Structures are given as structure tokens and as C-alpha cells.
Amino acid sequence: MCKLQTISLYIHIPWCLKKCGYCDFYSYVSKDNIPEKKYIEHLLKDFEQDLRLINNREINTIFIGGGTPSLLKASSIKQLIYGLKERALVSKNAEISIEANPKTMEYKRFIHYKNAGVNRFSLGIQTFNSNLLQKIERTYDSKEAINAIKESKKIINNLNLDLMYGLPDQILEDTLLDLKNAIKHNPSHISWYQLSIEPNTPFYSKKIKLPHEDLIFKMLIQGEKLLEKSGYKKYEISSYSKPNYQCQHNLNYWNFGDYIGIGCSAHGKITQKNGKVLRTLKNKNINDFLHGNYLNSIHSVSQKDQVFEYFMNVFRLYKPVLKKHFREKTNVNEIVIKNQIQIAIKNGFLTNKKNYWYTTKKGKFFLNLLLEIFLN
Ligand SMILES: C[S@@+](CC[C@H](N)C(=O)[O-])C[C@H]1O[C@@H](n2cnc3c(N)ncnc32)[C@H](O)[C@@H]1O
Numbered sequence: 001m002c003k004l005q006t007i008s009l010y011i012h013i014p015w016c017l018k019k020c021g022y023c024d025f026y027s028y029v030s031k032d033n034i035p036e037k038k039y040i041e042h043l044l045k046d047f048e049q050d051l052r053l054i055n056n057r058e059i060n061t062i063f064i065g066g067g068t069p070s071l072l073k074a075s076s077i078k079q080l081i082y083g084l085k086e087r088a089l090v091s092k093n094a095e096i097s098i099e100a101n102p103k104t105m106e107y108k109r110f111i112h113y114k115n116a117g118v119n120r121f122s123l124g125i126q127t128f129n130s131n132l133l134q135k136i137e138r139t140y141d142s143k144e145a146i147n148a149i150k151e152s153k154k155i156i157n158n159l160n161l162d163l164m165y166g167l168p169d170q171i172l173e174d175t176l177l178d179l180k181n182a183i184k185h186n187p188s189h190i191s192w193y194q195l196s197i198e199p200n201t202p203f204y205s206k207k208i209k210l211p212h213e214d215l216i217f218k219m220l221i222q223g224e225k226l227l228e229k230s231g232y233k234k235y236e237i238s239s240y241s242k243p244n245y246q247c248q249h250n251l252n253y254w255n256f257g258d259y260i261g262i263g264c265s266a267h268g269k270i271t272q273k274n275g276k277v278l279r280t281l282k283n284k285n286i287n288d289f290l291h292g293n294y295l296n297s298i299h300s301v302s303q304k305d306q307v308f309e310y311f312m313n314v315f316r317l318y319k320p321v322l323k324k325h326f327r328e329k330t331n332v333n334e335i336v337i338k339n340q341i342q343i344a345i346k347n348g349f350l351t352n353k354k355n356y357w358y359t360t361k362k363g364k365f366f367l368n369l370l371l372e373i374f375l376n
């Protein structure tokens with residue numbers, strides 16, 4: 001029998017004001033009014049169905065993501081959070097995050113989000129450079145981005161800013177200036193992503209040109225230094241935080257913890273008492289979802305895949321990987337992966353200590369190559 005720990009909850013809100021050319025997250029622009037009341041009712045029913053799988057476990061973090069959840073009325077967010085709390089045990093100090101687009105900033109509505117229980121805002125700033133914002137098809141300018149931060153700070157102290165680097169035609173100075181501008185506002189957390197061009201996005205079809213990889217590497221090295229110097233500790237490939245402000249919801253993913261995923265396209269990972277790990281995927285189609293067809297697929301993950309998924313997550317973190325943690329989370333003894341570990345060490349990707357493994361600088365830089373070793 002496996003000891004079940006607390007669980008996280010992800011909620012997907014699939015609407016956006018406009019689809020950005022680089023984005024492959026599941027969202028779309030609605031021509032009509034968003035059917036938010038109906039959607040929340042279905043989210044709660046979807047939640048009820050998943051509760052059968054979690055054995056009354058306490059919910060430790062909630063993340064309302066998208067799409068653009070900040071398009072929703074405060075009354076909808078309240079209906080959602082209260083509805084969840086009526087149906088399941090949510091920890092008293094649960095981290096409850098909402099993602100927001102600066103264009104949707106409205107002081108009064110955001111205060112009501114907080115009153116409904118939200119205690120962490122994540123603002124998708126991307127860059128403070130108005131020309132670059134236009135180039136990546138965002139719908140606000142630098143002034144609106146700064147205003148959204150200032151207003152958010154009046155409401156909440158746990159604030160994340162999403163920024164991206166390696167944008168088309170961006171130069172090193174632009175990147176560092178973006179970070180300096182973000183740091184000036186003293187957010188508790190900064191997520192700093194390298195722009196990736198994903199298949200099935202307009203940027204991919206248009207063959208948008210990105211800066212040379214040597215320049216991107218320079219941006220990363222100098223940006224990291226600036227963030228660390230300014231009190232933001234790197235704890236994951238793209239995540240930097242002030243002490244005690246790491247994102248608990250994302251940390252749970254990276255520690256290969258369990259989570260429920262509700263709403264269109266959301267995925268979940270739920271361990272059963274017998275040690276079986278279930279993966280759930282919800283329906284993408286909003287009409288199906290609004291007709292009560294929530295689940296797209298559910299399957300149990302093979303041990304081999306569990307090992308791969310485990311490393312895919314924990315190797316993102318900047319901390320040692322305890323062998324005990326590996327055994328607990330995968331139900332696999334490390335003897336089984338002895339050969340792969342040897343290959344990773346030989347390639348200079350991993351260091352092996354008695355109780356833990358540690359990814360080297362090379363291992364972090366060539367994370368895909370390191371992970372490939374565990375595919376075999
Ligand atoms: C799914 S979005 C939701 C936030 C909100 N809709 C917004 O854009 O303001 C979360 C974050 O993912 C990051 N992101 C999205 N597409 C990306 C890409 N192709 N490469 C790197 N980061 C990306 C952006 O920083 C974005 O703020």
C-alpha cells in the first residue's frame with residue numbers, strides 16, 4: 001500500500017482576448033460572450049468526478065491558468081473557489097494562483113479575486129519594450145504593463161511576472177533592461193522563459209527568425225547573474241524567487257507530485273493506493289465539455305514511463321535528487337536504472353553521491369540528451 005500525500009488542483013480557462021502568434025497553449029478567442037457561468041458549473045461537476053480518484057486527500061495548491069482566467073468576472077472566480085471548498089478539503093494555507101494578462105487589469109475586479117481566496121497573481125508581461133510587444137502580437141504597451149504591476153502590487157504581495165527572452169530582433173541590452181524593469185517593481189517571483197517556436201503556431205509557419213543561439217546563451221548567463229544579484233534565487237530552469245516565494249503549485253509538478261486537472265485540455269496525475277499512477281486528459285472541445293463530456297482519456301503509466309517522467313520533472317530543479325525520493329515517487333529501486341545512471345555519469349551529465357544524484361552544469365544545459373538516456 002502506498003502512502004498518499006496532499007494533492008494539487010489545476011483549472012483551465014480556455015479563452016483569450018486575442019491569440020498570440022507564438023502560443024501553443026490551448027485557448028481560443030470567443031466571438032460571443034464567454035459562457036462563464038455554465039463553464040464554472042461544469043468545472044465543478046468535472047471536479048466531482050475526479051474526486052472519486054483521490055481518496056479524500058487534502059488539496060494543497062490551486063492554479064487557475066489558461067488561456068486568460070483574468071477575463072472572468074469576480075463572481076465566477078468566487079463561485080468556483082467556494083464550490084471547490086464545498087466539495088473537498090482545501091488546506092487552510094493553500095496557495096491559490098490566477099494567471100492574468102495586463103490588458104485585463106481592473107483594480108476592483110482583482111481585489112474581488114483576492115477576497116474570493118486568490119493569494120497569488122501571475123502577470124504575463126513578456127517584455128516592457130513596446131516595439132517588441134507589438135512584434136510578438138501582445139495587445140498592450142509598456143505603460144499598461146507597468147500599470148498592471150503597480151495595481152496588482154497594491155492588492156497582493158505574492159506576485160509573479162512572466163517574461164520572455166530571445167524575442168525576434170531582441171538584443172542583449174533589451175533583455176537585461178526587461179529584467180531591470182521587472183526587478184524595480186520588486187515582485188516576489190519572476191518566471192523568465194526563452195521563447196520557443198512551437199509547431200502549429202503562426203510564428204512557426206511564418207518562419208519567424210530568432211536571435212542567434214550564441215546571443216541567446218549570453219542573454220541567459222548575464223540575465224541569471226542579474227537576477228541572482230538582485231535577490232532572486234534560481235530554483236528551476238525558468239523560475240526565480242525571493243526567499244519563501246517559490247511557486248508551490250509548480251514545485252509539486254517538478255517534484256513529481258499528484259494533481260487533478262479540470263477544464264478543457266487539462267491533464268492530471270493521480271497515484272492510487274495500490275501504487276498505480278493514473279494520467280487523465282480532459283476534452284479540448286468546449287461544446288463537448290459544456291455537454292458534460294469531460295474525460296478524454298485515462299490510463300495508468302508504466303513503470304518505465306514513470307521513471308522517465310520523474311527525471312523529466314526533477315532534473316528541472318536546482319537541487320539534489322534524493323534516491324529515497326526517487327524510490328518513494330516511482331516505486332522503483334534505483335538498481336533497475338543502474339546502467340542509465342552510469343551512462344549519464346560517463347557523459348558528465350550527473351554526479352553520483354551515496355544518497356543523491358546531482359545534475360552538472362553540462363547536464364542542465366543538455367537536459368534533452370540527459371533525458372534521452374532514460375528513454376531506453
Ligand atoms: C499559458 S500563458 C498564460 C498567461 C496569459 N494568458 C498571458 O499570456 O498573459 C503562460 C506563460 O507562458 C509563457 N509562454 C507562452 N508561450 C510561450 C512560448 N512559445 N515560449 C516561451 N514561453 C511561452 C508566457 O510567458 C506566458 O505568460
Ligand SMILES: C[S@@+](CC[C@H](N)C(=O)[O-])C[C@H]1O[C@@H](n2cnc3c(N)ncnc32)[C@H](O)[C@@H]1O
Binds near residue numbers: 025067099260261267
Ligand atoms: C507556463 S506556466 C506559467 C506559470 C507562471 N510562470 C507562474 O509561475 O505562475 C502555466 C501554464 O501551463 C499550462 N498548464 C499548467 N498545468 C497544466 C495542466 N495540469 N493541464 C494543462 N495545462 C497546464 C497552462 O496553460 C498554464 O497557463
Ligand code: SF4
Binds near residue numbers: 015017023024068
Ligand atoms: S500567451 Fe496567453 S494571452 Fe497569448 S494566446 Fe497564449 S494564453 Fe492567450
